[in-house]
Amino acid sequence: MDENVIMAISASAMRAQRLRMDVIAANLANAETTRGADGGPYRRRAVVFKAEPVAATFEGELQARLAGRDGPLGVRVSAVVEDRGEPRLVYDPGHPDANADGYVAMPNVNVLSEMVDLMNASRAFEANVTAVNAAKRLMEAALEISGR
């Protein structure tokens, strides 16, 4: 077991959180988009996180199995899924995308909950940065053993 594995775990999580932030940014940017890629209003997207073995070298895998424990688990975005929630109907007869009754189908994006999600993602990202720094301090401490 070495610190590189610790770094790889944190790196995978930072990558995943960054992708999550990208998706949230897209949701916020398209909160009012009435013409999405499929013609209808934009649909909110969400990431799906999955725990995944990280740095699965043969040696690492063998060591873990021999010791009877699971190998190091990082995290990966396994899918970006569309929220199948119903679009919000807003009464705006002057809008070019309004239906016969004067209602416009707006994206099912709740700006408030997206902002909360963004804060959570950013906090999770920072937690992983802290873990990387802690791993760095461990390496420095290990170097000091033979130092001088």
Place this chain on the structure above:
Amino acid sequence: MRIMDAVMEGLARALDLREERQRVLTQNIANADTPGYRARELDFRQALEAAFGEGSGTDKGPGAPIVNDPDGILREDGNTVDLDRQMVKLSTNAGSYRVLSRILARKFDMVRMAIEESRR
């Protein structure tokens, strides 16, 4: 005559365990938002009992087994990681590692001193 005495070997083993725990805690933090992920923890108690059970203090027996964190709180998405608690554990664990590595460095200083003094 051995360079590494029993204390030093014990320290080296403790450093290994601290590093392994750092890995497990980092993994918990990385998976703080993964649905269904169970927080893990090293079972030091079981490792201690195993070490004493075998009789010899310097015997490099199996490391501490990894178990589900008994302090975990189950959230509705099946995840049991408490991020704040994990951060506290991470920093105390890194602190313990530093302490152990300092002590080991001092032990090596003493060995070096013994070698150098004999040359006079």
